[in-house]
Amino acid sequence: MVRLTFLLLSLAAAPLTVALAQAPNAPRALPAWTPAQTQEILARTQTIRLAPDISHLSAGERTAVQKLIEVGRIFQQVYEDQRHHQALAAKARLRTGSPEATLYRLFQGPIATTLDNRRLPFLAVAEPPPGKNVYPLDLTREEYDAYIAAHPQRQAELTHLRSVIRRADRTSLTRDLDVLRRYPVLAMLHPGLKQRLQALSAKPNRRELYGLPYSVAYADQMIRAFGLLNEAADAVEREDGEFARYLRNRARDLLSDDYESGDAAWITGRFKNLNAQIGAYETYDDELTGTRAFYSLNVLARRPQETEALVKGLRGLQDVENALPYDRRKRVREDIPVGVYDVVADFGQSRGGNTATILPNEAYLARRYGRTILLRANIMRSPEIFSAGSSAWAAVVAPEFAPHLTADSQFNRTLWHEIGHYLGVDRTRDGRDLDVALAADANLLEEMKADLVSLFSGRKLRESGYYTADQLRSLYASGIYRTLQNNRPRRDQPYQTMQLMQFNWFLDKGVLRFDPRTGRLSINYDRYPDAVEGLLKEVLAIQDAGDPARSDAFIKRWTSWDENVHGRIAKAMRDTQRYRYRLFTYAAMGE
Numbered sequence: 209m210v211r212l213t214f215l216l217l218s219l220a221a222a223p224l225t226v227a228l229a230q231a232p233n234a235p236r237a238l239p240a241w242t243p244a245q246t247q248e249i250l251a252r253t254q255t256i257r258l259a260p261d262i263s264h265l266s267a268g269e270r271t272a273v274q275k276l277i278e279v280g281r282i283f284q285q286v287y288e289d290q291r292h293h294q295a296l297a298a299k300a301r302l303r304t305g306s307p308e309a310t311l312y313r314l315f316q317g318p319i320a321t322t323l324d325n326r327r328l329p330f331l332a333v334a335e336p337p338p339g340k341n342v343y344p345l346d347l348t349r350e351e352y353d354a355y356i357a358a359h360p361q362r363q364a365e366l367t368h369l370r371s372v373i374r375r376a377d378r379t380s381l382t383r384d385l386d387v388l389r390r391y392p393v394l395a396m397l398h399p400g401l402k403q404r405l406q407a408l409s410a411k412p413n414r415r416e417l418y419g420l421p422y423s424v425a426y427a428d429q430m431i432r433a434f435g436l437l438n439e440a441a442d443a444v445e446r447e448d449g450e451f452a453r454y455l456r457n458r459a460r461d462l463l464s465d466d467y468e469s470g471d472a473a474w475i476t477g478r479f480k481n482l483n484a485q486i487g488a489y490e491t492y493d494d495e496l497t498g499t500r501a502f503y504s505l506n507v508l509a510r511r512p513q514e515t516e517a518l519v520k521g522l523r524g525l526q527d528v529e530n531a532l533p534y535d536r537r538k539r540v541r542e543d544i545p546v547g548v549y550d551v552v553a554d555f556g557q558s559r560g561g562n563t564a565t566i567l568p569n570e571a572y573l574a575r576r577y578g579r580t581i582l583l584r585a586n587i588m589r590s591p592e593i594f595s596a597g598s599s600a601w602a603a604v605v606a607p608e609f610a611p612h613l614t615a616d617s618q619f620n621r622t623l624w625h626e627i628g629h630y631l632g633v634d635r636t637r638d639g640r641d642l643d644v645a646l647a648a649d650a651n652l653l654e655e656m657k658a659d660l661v662s663l664f665s666g667r668k669l670r671e672s673g674y675y676t677a678d679q680l681r682s683l684y685a686s687g688i689y690r691t692l693q694n695n696r697p698r699r700d701q702p703y704q705t706m707q708l709m710q711f712n713w714f715l716d717k718g719v720l721r722f723d724p725r726t727g728r729l730s731i732n733y734d735r736y737p738d739a740v741e742g743l744l745k746e747v748l749a750i751q752d753a754g755d756p757a758r759s760d761a762f763i764k765r766w767t768s769w770d771e772n773v774h775g776r777i778a779k780a781m782r783d784t785q786r787y788r789y790r791l792f793t794y795a796a797m798g799e
């Protein structure tokens with residue numbers, strides 16, 4: 209998994225007030241921001257226009273791209289609606305090109321993340337509840353859990369990844385039954401749903417809840433998307449049959465809310481020039497229970513030479529696995545579906561500065577078909593994005609180390625991080641799933657493992673000729689860059705916490721040395737491989753044992769923060785940071 213980064217742009221402002229209808233019991237609307245508040249964000253926002261060369265695409269592929277973009281625009285609206293019940297109404301009142309419209313685009317809705325990391329409405333809308341707009345606005349976690357506990361036989365219906373929760377009031381039931389009448393295909397694809405809703409509507413009661421599949425909740429949009437995906441498939445049918453089949457399967461998935469057929473076609477298919485992530489996958493936006501997926505779509509154009517070189521590099525994957533510092537051997541597949549792509553357009557949950565994607569998340573699908581890795585080269589190799597990182601780097605290392613960090617090394621480190629998720633311990637020695645055994649810290653340890661496998665594999669890949677000596681040194685520099693923090697991490701931030709742990713380990717093992725006189729870091733590359741191996745050994749051993757007490761002690765031991773060291777580095781990094789937000793625009797969408 210990869211952290212999301214924020215988006216960017218700027219202009220002057222006029223105040224905007226909108227009166228929006230309030231749902232019963234919904235939090236009260238706050239006043240809209242002043243022009244100065246809006247401007248403060250826009251001044252720290254950088255716009256990045258993605259305009260990859262897609263001249264190698266055939267006419268049919270270009271038609272498919274436009275159809276996929278149309279689906280993306282539909283998903284964008286659904287995504288904004290999922291995140292805030294007043295988003296689309298507020299958006300409709302915005303003047304095109306106004307500063308507020310830019311802010312809305314930046315945050316994909318009416319809620320901004322401020323410079324001091326708070327989330328506030330900037331238009332006159334309510335503060336969103338944790339469950340956003342995929343649960344009743346007044347539903348609490350307690351009421352939801354109690355309802356599920358009282359109806360254990362309906363667990364699957366009430367917790368489905370791709371369903372909204374509704375109160376069984378007359379308005380909701382009438383509307384949802386009407387959808388099933390208008391679209392018999394949806395009633396057909398969700399056996400029993402109509403009968404369930406009819407039974408509830410005999411005696412409507414707000415205290416009763418029901419789960420409604422996304423395809424029914426967003427029926428008009430998904431029916432249109434179904435048609436457009438089939439048109440996209442028609443356009444590439446003759447030249448890229450496997451991609452066409454994936455699109456047709458996924459079109460049906462959007463109506464059934466069961467993605468298995470599309471995911472299988474996506475992961476195992478061998479496509480020509482295009483790829484696309486289509487549908488609701490990630491659950492980060494659901495802060496009530498973390499179980500609901502939000503819509504995303506991206507259109508990706510393959511970089512054929514880079515992808516080929518990468519696939520060759522992966523042939524030594526079993527050797528890397530065999531060299532890992534733990535004693536349980538496993539066979540790994542060397543034909544991992546992985547590709548290097550340019551982002552042509554991006555919508556909804558996946559929009560932004562993501563550097564790589566590995567999907568799907570569901571364990572049963574990953575076990576059966578694997579997972580696909582999509583590397584986003586025009587993000588990772590963007591000169592504008594890279595230059596922000598390299599100036600922060602130059603501000604904290606001694607001058608001779610500054611040129612070692614390269615865009616290429618960031619790319620390699622990210623790639624092998626994703627591959628790192630495939631290697632090493634995947635269950636405890638006694639056969640438990642890691643997230644069950646290690647609970648909240650499972651994610652932290654898994655991400656640290658992936659980081660360390662990426663660095664550990666460097667030596668092997670140098671031996672096999674995959675890296676040059678300079679590339680290996682740059683990979684190591686990138687590994688250090690990754691551990692630098694511009695703020696003290698909170699314990700509930702798994703990525704930042706495990707990065708701080710690596711930094712402290714490197715200091716302890718003499719890989720890093722902090723000069724209190726200059727306030728800068730030096731790197732001893734000779735000590736690097738052993739230090740990485742030592743830490744990776746610890747992480748693999750903790751995963752293997754699945755012991756949360758040991759894991760907690762390990763995390764405590766390595767997360768110290770010294771204002772005279774960490775604090776000075778953090779401040780030096782913050783001082784170089786001109787932009788806090790990035791706004792992406794897409795040439796393929798006429799932007």
Ligand SMILES: [Zn+2]
Nearest residue numbers: 209210655658
């Ligand atoms: Zn990861």
